[in-house]
Amino acid sequence: MLPLNLPLMGDRVQAGFPSPAEDFNCKRIDLTEQLVQHPQATFLLRVRGDSMKEAAIFDGDVLVVDRAIRPVHRHIVVAVLDGGDFTVKYLHKRAGQLRLVAANPTYPDIVPREGQVLEIWGVVTASITQFKK
């Protein structure tokens, strides 16, 4: 049997009316494309805890973290204090002094003491809350 060459979608000859969508060649919305600006610098982290609930970041959420963005005052960041755990907080920068601020009044601010090293690991660009999997 000879191979049958099928024409590609879009350039076929039609007997009936042409599809009205033919001229609007569109790609379906791609979530990754929207959420990830710098693919090499983007990491996903799972949230544990409720210190950021007033910023709509909840326990179990997945954070999209971009390391290519330079952190500035009021950004939500993932930070590491003295090589400890990853923590997510608002970054506050006043007169050269950095502090980490929760979005939940029951959590105190974290202010690095003399000699402590505060590393800003990345900037949070989105939080994904899944209601159903």
Added chain:
Amino acid sequence: MSVPLYALVDGNNFYVSCERVFRPSLYGRAVVVLSNNDGCAIARSNEAKALGIKMGTPWFEIRGKLPEGAVVALSANFGLYGDMSNRMMSLAAGLGPSQEIYSIDESFVDVTGVRDVTARAKRVRDRVLQWTGLPCGIGIGQTKTLAKLANFVAKTAERKPGSYPSELAQVANLSALPASDFEAVLAATELGEVWGIGRKMGEQLRAAGLVTVLDVVRMDVATVRRRWGVVLERTLRELQGIPCVELESQPAAKKEIASTRSFGTPVTQLEDLIEAVTEFCQRAAEKLRRQGSFAGQVGVFVHTSAFRKQDRQYSRAMVTPLRRPTSDTGHIVHAAVQGLRAIYRPGFNYAKAGVHLMDLQDSSVEQHELALDDGVPDRSSVMGAIDDLNVRFGKGTVGMASAGLSGSRRIWTMKQERKTPNYTTNWDEMPQVIA
């Protein structure tokens, strides 16, 4: 036409650096990554190097010599390293128009004609560190051999202050140095550090009274060829700035494909070995199809462990020719199991087995036999579908029945007691962040 110029971008202590990105508590500590089956150190942090831990040292030896907790040992997490490598490589590619990915942590970039290449390399290095968390060194030179040497200088200058001028730390462009400074660098470098001078050649050269790279560079080309052969001649020319090794953007198809593994616990039964060998065949055949080749012969081997001195030792290998070159997993498994049955002896504690696909050839030049053996249907589309499923749903989703089931029932699975999660490749294993 500009002078050719190459850069080598190389991740520092790559596997350890990948682990540290997701476990910041490992910074400043002595860390080693162990090979499959938690055998030997295959990556060391600078702190581990400072403790005198050498590449390839078995873990039991390291543990025996140092106090408890002095070194953190991790099992190799190649899924993680592969993804991090991919991120680093694609950023390194921004350095110039073409790139050769040389290994998981090294790539050559053609930087011929790139303006302000040293400054650009520093920006690329900063970007790789900022975006991925991975520190790397960049060496630049007129040949690949010089770029590799420059990379060694860049890393050593950073790790051991005083070894080289401090401005060569992290990014070293040997092509930008005045002749006298360039010679000083060569004179400060031991000849064994040169790419292409192996241990044996190094010994021979030292026996002839040579010590540094400068001593090598000053040799006469004709003498080198006569006395040491064309391989060293090529290295010498490369060191003198004459390119002899081109950039290979397309990795050459492998001439042999191996899939081997040490067992977590010794294996004694033929059935378990058949499972393991079937699994190795699946992996190897997948690689074979990916590079578009057929195999002509299948080698299989088993051996006991020389470390288990109380055990009787046995080691045997066998090559089985395939009826005709193929990439069909079924045929390859059949040949390997046939070989395995021939070499298997009961009563031994087998520690390792493996499969080698040999006599590889391009699958497009298949020779069709006369239809003497019908009943051997072409299953290449089935094989393609299996590969797709395993990529989509994870390794081992679909396979040959004789490989058995994955998981705990399999007694020969890799021993990886200290493996970190697949942080970046598995939705259920991503790092946690405290809110």
